[in-house]
């Protein structure tokens with residue numbers, strides 16, 4: 001694990017819509033910086049609750065979709081139109097509604113799927129070895145997609161350096177498909193690995209390893225709701241517990257951000273940047289305050305993003 005990394009930056013918002021709008025602006029800023037510096041924007045997405053939080057990206061002014069290269073930080077080994085597919089969730093939430101060239105959205109190669117996977121993707125495999133080989137092949141091919149994309153952008157380094165990786169936090173502290181106590185937590189060779197025994201269904205998946213996560217310019221977690229309180233507090237207040245989310249600490253100059261709502265942050269003692277976003281009704285009443293709050297948020301985000309660039 002890298003030893004030179006900045007502590008996570010925690011942003012809290014009273015309600016989810018404010019979190020989502022701020023996240024969209026944060027992504028826009030990350031995109032604009034990346035395009036100015038490197039001519040393109042490399043982003044990885046997660047599944048679970050994350051895709052729905054990206055809906056405000058649709059129609060957001062300033063997004064240069066033709067410059068985006070989109071990957072998935074983890075993916076379930078199911079067809080791309082399956083209800084468990086992270087690709088399908090992101091497509092439904094926003095990718096299908098924006099003018100991004102299809103070849104710039106990098107999904108797993110379903111042509112590598114065995115007949116049995118196509119027929120019943122979430123069934124327990126009859127032949128364990130064949131199932132493992134299939135998953136390894138899918139993970140390796142996805143790693144090749146990463147290599148090809150980053151090499152074509154002049155980034156042929158030992159690791160891909162994503163401009164932004166968007167992550168979720170499972171109730172057990174997992175992120176991507178990196179689960180507490182799993183051997184994959186210490187996989188130090190590969191960029192993309194298979195997992196055949198995910199404790200959360202479906203069992204068979206592929207996932208970025210920490211080799212990718214901890215070489216990104218920015219990782220941003222998104223977590224909302226009371227159900228996430230205890231885990232979030234454990235991750236931020238007791239990082240020594242080593243939950244998978246706590247281990248996401250990109251090497252300098254990389255940064256980790258957390259976008260959470262007040263409900264999720266209720267038990268956290270870790271220092272917060274609190275955004276008292278003013279809603280539309282209150283905006284009329286105290287426009288100066290609105291401007292101040294917005295200005296403060298922008299200044300803080302700009303400073304944090306600049307530090308990571």
Ligand SMILES: O=C1O[C@H](COP(=O)(O)O)[C@@H](O)[C@H](O)[C@H]1O
Nearest residue numbers: 046047048049050168169170176
């Ligand atoms: O299984 C997964 O879970 C995590 C967390 O999901 P959430 O619904 O608790 O936000 C998600 O980030 C990951 O991509 C997904 O495959």
